[in-house]
Amino acid sequence: MYGNAYIDPNEKPLSILDGEDPIKLAEFEARIARGEKIEPKDWMPKEYRKQLIRMIEQHAHSEIIGALPEGTWITRAPGFKRKLALMAKVQDEVGHAQLLYSAAETLGKSREAMINDLITGKSKYSNVFNYPALTWADSCVIAWLIDAGAIINQVANAKGSYGPYGRALDRICTEESFHLKYGHHNVVTLATGTPFQRQMVQEALTRWWPPIMHFFGPSDKISNHTTILMKWKVKMATNDDMRQQFLNMYVPKIWDLGLVLPDANLKKNEETKLWEYTEPDWDEFKRVINGGGPCNAERLAVRRMAEEKGRWVRAALLNKSEKYVTPLA
Amino acid sequence: MINSLDPRIAREQINEDNTIAPLTEMDNWETYEVFHQKKRGEQHEHVGIVHAPNNEMALLFGKEQYGRRGISVNIWVVKTSNVFASDYDDADIFETVPNKQYREAGGYKVMEMINKYKKENKEK
Numbered sequence A: 001m002y003g004n005a006y007i008d009p010n011e012k013p014l015s016i017l018d019g020e021d022p023i024k025l026a027e028f029e030a031r032i033a034r035g036e037k038i039e040p041k042d043w044m045p046k047e048y049r050k051q052l053i054r055m056i057e058q059h060a061h062s063e064i065i066g067a068l069p070e071g072t073w074i075t076r077a078p079g080f081k082r083k084l085a086l087m088a089k090v091q092d093e094v095g096h097a098q099l100l101y102s103a104a105e106t107l108g109k110s111r112e113a114m115i116n117d118l119i120t121g122k123s124k125y126s127n128v129f130n131y132p133a134l135t136w137a138d139s140c141v142i143a144w145l146i147d148a149g150a151i152i153n154q155v156a157n158a159k160g161s162y163g164p165y166g167r168a169l170d171r172i173c174t175e176e177s178f179h180l181k182y183g184h185h186n187v188v189t190l191a192t193g194t195p196f197q198r199q200m201v202q203e204a205l206t207r208w209w210p211p212i213m214h215f216f217g218p219s220d221k222i223s224n225h226t227t228i229l230m231k232w233k234v235k236m237a238t239n240d241d242m243r244q245q246f247l248n249m250y251v252p253k254i255w256d257l258g259l260v261l262p263d264a265n266l267k268k269n270e271e272t273k274l275w276e277y278t279e280p281d282w283d284e285f286k287r288v289i290n291g292g293g294p295c296n297a298e299r300l301a302v303r304r305m306a307e308e309k310g311r312w313v314r315a316a317l318l319n320k321s322e323k324y325v326t327p328l329a
Numbered sequence B: 001m002i003n004s005l006d007p008r009i010a011r012e013q014i015n016e017d018n019t020i021a022p023l024t025e026m027d028n029w030e031t032y033e034v035f036h037q038k039k040r041g042e043q044h045e046h047v048g049i050v051h052a053p054n055n056e057m058a059l060l061f062g063k064e065q066y067g068r069r070g071i072s073v074n075i076w077v078v079k080t081s082n083v084f085a086s087d088y089d090d091a092d093i094f095e096t097v098p099n100k101q102y103r104e105a106g107g108y109k110v111m112e113m114i115n116k117y118k119k120e121n122k123e124k
């Protein structure tokens, strides 16, 4: 699960193509324009490598941190079947992190370096996971709607130019379809259940709507940078396009259940075919992504605890004569 | 102390500022390339990598990561460091020139000769 990579708006715009070999750059861009993929050992512009590492790494962190709010309810899932399903889903998400770390590694950043940047707070992950899953219904809303958002993002990115990322995403998307169905089934069960169940899912939806609207990130600034990333097929759709696609697919399904979304301005403009909504609170988004959310500290402390507790096992198994080699594909 | 909603985490009594020493190189071991066979009779196909400390663990992680949905009948793992690979920059080594038609099925056309022969023989 994931939103678009978060790029700090205060980061100084780089002179993106500085010092790049013009002939190699032209060949690289022609290859992408022909629809061919870029593979790990290919020549690539520094900025292409940097952005992909950031994007895939953030995506991997999001999968592994995303397992925490949902995992909260494993011990108290209502019924054995739902407990099994939730465990399977959480295991899938952790597996997605493994696949994505592997894809990022082919670009030259080691897995250990990525984990270090996660647990020290240097790297970001999807902001939605800094909020708590207060009730079982919250975990159902996450499984349905956050995974739905993730699928929109992942299906778009799977067509990107970097071979290993696309292959990892194809594999991930197959598993996500189970998550979406599982989440939808849970939400429908609650929404069509007792008055108490209905109230529970309504309250969860109301809580999660603002983070869901934040999920795809703020509107992209139309800059040279965005244009180049789109030309290089690193960024496959604008944040607003993906948000529109999400609203168009899921708001009707939510309204079908008689559930209410906490935005009186939310409606589809039949002339423009675009959804209108109250602009999300981007100051809140920035506050939370920079560490101020209700669960940021817990999420990272849990990851540090897990790394620390597993360390002696990993060390005991290590064959000291082996050397790390960057994976092939 | 973190008062988590998740009872498993609450039990651990974690401090928020539990800084740890950074992971060092090889903490996550070396990598293996994983190949799986979906069905008897098919080729093994490369599916990705796993990090593992030895062959047996690589096989275990490979099964867990790539065979979790019951779509494999067999799996191979090979240390990345043992794979000797060609370079994409040398892709021209695979290029075939048009005068190698003699080793393609399409390089052998006979209908024209047969039709010509038949036509000439009918005229006689």
Ligand SMILES: [Fe+2]
Pocket (backbone or CB within 6 Å): A001, A063, A092, A093, A096, A172, A176
């Ligand atoms: Fe996922």
Ligand SMILES: [Fe+2]
Pocket (backbone or CB within 6 Å): A001, A093, A147, A150, A176, A179
């Ligand atoms: Fe998922």
